[in-house]
Amino acid sequence: MALQVNVNDILSQLYHNRGVVEFLFANRENITVNELLAREDLSEEQYQKMRSLDLLYVYEGVVSLNDAVVAMFEDFMEIGEVTPGFINDYINELKRHIRFYQEVHEHRFLRSIKKYLKRINIALSREIIKLQKNVDDTYKNESNYRIKLQKLEDYRLKRDTIIDFIKKTEEVIEETRGLFSLTNDTELYGIVNALKASLIENLDFLIEIQTDITDYINKIQFQLDVYVKAQRLKEVKDHGALHFRTNFNEVVKSLNPIRFNGVKGPRTKIAIDFLFTDDGHILCQKVAQKYKISRLLMRGMAGKLPGNFKDKMVDNQIKLDTEKLVDRFLAQNKFNLFEYLIQYKFPKAIGDVKLEDRMSLFVEIAMEYEKTLDFKYRLQWYEYKDDNGKDRRIGYTVILPTVEEKKKKEKKKAA
């Protein structure tokens, strides 16, 4: 190691660059120096510092975290490759300390014995969990079937190794039972009992994993067998004998997935009452968004009733007045609908009616009184200044009162 380091230094460096550490841990073995330095959270200086502490390695331009750091994370997260070998070291250490303790009954050896018993317990469980995860992952995601078979066989070996270790540990416990009971140490007693229980449990778990591995290997074998069969079928098919020399027709006819039987997705009609509820409204909005229908978007969901709702009754007032407003509009012929609404002087009780309100009123009237209005389908422009004082203009359709025209015609006819 290049520098003298202490725990504090390493921890603070790791913490300081936790973003980078996390990133590198997630993307092991494919991040180049340039990519790493391009990140905003790592300066050149920090990078050099981490390298000098041996927290980062660089090999052929690819950056990787120190293996010790990666291993630590993997241990905590119970992922990564299964490495049962070190359990053996623990067992040997345990045996060594037991020997020491047999010679001199000193407390320090007892402490080490406890430590290693605990470690063995934790390590065994962790390795087994990793084994399970790896076996599953290999079966589901390894793309090359030859590698897949090999890997599964390897895991089978590893499983045997772990079983050996479990047996070994059991032996050690059995041999030293007398010694342990002599110590009269309740903590040790608890640890040994916990270890025994978990050994039995782990053994069960391993048997399960074994069945899984066998199952997976059989499945792969099945796939390979079926592939041979598929090739034979194809051969038969190429000879034009598929329908005669095999029971292809019967088998395929009896297949039941709905996809191959022309079953269309269910078409259920929705109750109109439901559409008027809030849930129905959400549904309507989804449909409206999908098909870009603005009409369905009009009706909003009923919001929460505010505490001072009595004062806000004004809003309703505008709605109630619409009909009269339209009547008045129909009675005049000076303005088109938009102009009429813009210049209309609303009663003071309503308060200040903003441009937006007038525009929504315009839309509302246009939609509701479609039949009594004459749509000219011609655009006119209205210019105004917005809140920021900028010049804006909006186009609107010219809408005239139809009744007027009819009256004129009638008058003409009368004349």
Add this chain to the structure above:
Amino acid sequence: MTAEDFNLPKQTHDIFAIMARGHFISSNGTKDGMGRLYDIINNPENFDRLQAYFNVIRYNIERGNNYFYFSKTSEANSIIEKKLETFERYIDVVDLFASMDNKITIGSRFRPSEIAEECNANVRLKQKLQKIPMYRSETLLNKVRDICDLMSRDSFLELEDEQSESYKVLDAYTYLLDVINAIAIYDDSGDGQGSGIIYN
């Protein structure tokens, strides 16, 4: 009547949405949280409730090896011709996959260009690919793409990464293998080795 009333998992709608389209739910699928949906159906308590719930509308959940799909309790076998055609084509496709140097099986990841490449280099594979009836596919690569597209639509494959065009074979693919396994070849002279056909 909502899913909660039956004490159903809250993903019931998602499950239905996928399976009612005729798709399989595979345990190794990743799109739309498919793996998670699989786990939910696979939970025995959920399975019974979902089965009862869907049975009311005459859908039946069928369980396969690491996949689920819907069958219809009262079904009309009206489109047998199309069904036969579909599976004839699947025999072609599975045969092609089986004859590849690096056999494509469940969990395999591949890109259409890889298959096209191998077919280009191997005359036998090339012939196999060319004989698979697909419409409007001029080049080998496009043909492989069409096949992959077809199989993704039947939810046997999953387009894992659109950028790199990489596909993953889902567990539902076992269904095809099961079908092939179920077909018996008559007057077969024993174990197939005496038939004079050389397999890859």
